[in-house]
Amino acid sequence: MAIVADQALKFFIVQNYSVGEVQEIIPRVLSFNYIQNDGAASNIFSGQMWLFYIISAVVIPTVIYLLIKHRQGHWSFKLGLALVLGGIIGNLIDRIRLHYVVDMFQLDFIQFNIFNVADAAISVGVVFIFIYLIFLDKEEK
Template structure:
């Protein structure tokens, strides 16, 4: 059953890469298109840092952090002591997101971002970032509210 989670992580990374490919082949850098007016737009940017472009240009740092994060996620994913669906789902989402962004960093030396929320002032992000965020929320929710009961 653990193979299913790894396949889902691979599908998340593939979907992230597919959207990035679509953006790169159909948009000019900085170009904006409303997808759902008032809700979100696609805005093609290149980010060579992390959120808010912190640590800009420090690719080796991101390679090391990604490798360590993947190792930690896989350790917990295969650890029999952590079998709750919420924890495992969070790990799968985080893994898929890390891989999606790592592919960009290895191949391009920057990450392609494109999703801009129009109803709030927030950084432009990508599917990998969204997967990581939702995954972390699931992991913390499990650790804060469910693990204590188990």
């Protein structure tokens, strides 16, 4: 689901916006700002695609292994893993196809990196995993 939403919105942005074009969606809260990011957050590791391929090649099978191993586990852990997996795959598709990642969400009320659905899925997934590990994992043992 995260992969489909991510790729669909990226397709829409690329087809309807020019690079650097900004359109306010929710006044003073959220805008679309189409950028082509060849790095990570804040464009760190710019142009280092090989690094992201290696990270993806390690993380994707690890997350799949954890999903299989914990298939009977708590929903919050599995949801977190699935969101992380979907986000990594969504950005990997861009890196392989385009050699950059399409980012578009700009928060207008705070200075923050421009991001995409895949980035949001990874972040929310990590939050679910931490909630599980900190609060819920102890209950299952």
